[in-house]
Amino acid sequence: MSDILFSVDNHVANVRLNRPQGLNAITSEMDDALLDCWNEINNNPDIWAVILSAEGEKGFCIGADVSGGAERKSRMALGGGLTGIGGPLVTCKKPMVAAVQGFCVGGGFELAMCADIIVAADNAQFGLPETKVGIIGECGVVHRAIRQLPYHIAMQLILTGERIKADEARHYGLVNEVVPYADLAEAAARWAGKLNAASPLAVQAAKAAVLGRLGHPLxxxxxxxxxxxxxxxxxxxxxxxxxxxxxxxxxxWTGR
Known part of the structure; x- marks a missing residue:
């Protein structure tokens, strides 16, 4: 089976990382497949919302796969361009729900923070282990963390490499909902249903406006x-x- 699964049902695109044996670490081939997913999602008017999920209870994603030591074939940003780490940034124009379980660290944490809604299983752990193991490189994840978490909590994660659990993440506003792992898929689908209950074109216009001026003065x-x-x-x-x-x-709604 493919390491990236993609399907569309009732105006919801489902993008699923399917490499649980590697804790869904993203390979160059997965990057290529993810880019195809984001392009289809952005260009297909019948897709109104996205659920990003991952196979396996132990981990949502631990970032880029560096086990083989092979150079990347292209200067594509991690996650098919969604993160902006290491290459050009691709913005998903449709609202996205990330369903997170287990280890969500490094580039995987970055990938989750690209979503508009995060639903976490109660076994989820979020962290930035780079400094703890003596690695620091193209670190877009630190810039998202400092914008999505309180300053001192973000710096705790960045500087110590420690992880926070799902309930802590919700307390700090990083996560919208925490559910048992068995209920994660259902919760993500429920959130996608909430998004699609609103006008899809109004939602997309609102997201574009928010992101378009996020770094500017009020x-x-x-x-x-x-x-x-x-x-x-x-x-x-x-x-x-x-x-x-x-x-x-x-x-x-018709999305037209």
Whole structure:
């Protein structure tokens, strides 16, 4: 079977790391396959949300596979470009849920932080082990950690190499929900359902606006005109939302 599994069901793309024997460490071939996934997700209007998950209870992902010592075939960022580590950044335009279990460390931690929603199994552990083992390289993960966690907690992880458990991660706002491992897939699907209950085009426009001005001062963000939001005003989904409100019913979105 492939080390990356991809399927689409009811407007939800499922991307699954399928190399549990290596704790889902990402090989060059997996990078290539993941890039194909993100391109299909971004370009397919019938995909409205994404679930990123991994096979095996012991680990979500431990980052790049360095066991073989082989050089990467291309300067692709880790995770098919999603992380921006080591190459060009590819942004997933659709809302993404990461379903995390077991070890979620290094580049795997970075991969999870690329998601918009994180659901964690109660056995999940998040960490940045690089300094603890005397390794530090292209470290995009530290920049995400310092933006998504309180300063002192992020620096604790970065400087000591220690891990935090799922409940701690939720306490610090990194994780949206913690569930038993047996319920992880169901919880991720539930979150994807919540995302798809909203207008898919409005959700995508909102995500683009947030990410487009994330690193700018508030006054700059407030003065920015967002083309994707303006384009949404002429869509069928915008009209459907208005009709559904007037008719007091749930809207039926088409993503058009």
């Amino acid at each position: 006054e700059v963000a407030l003065m920015t005109r967002f083309e994707q939001i303006e384009e949404y005003a002429a869509t069928e989904d915008k009209k459907e939302g208005e009709r559904a409100g007037a008719e007091r019913r749930k809207p039926v």
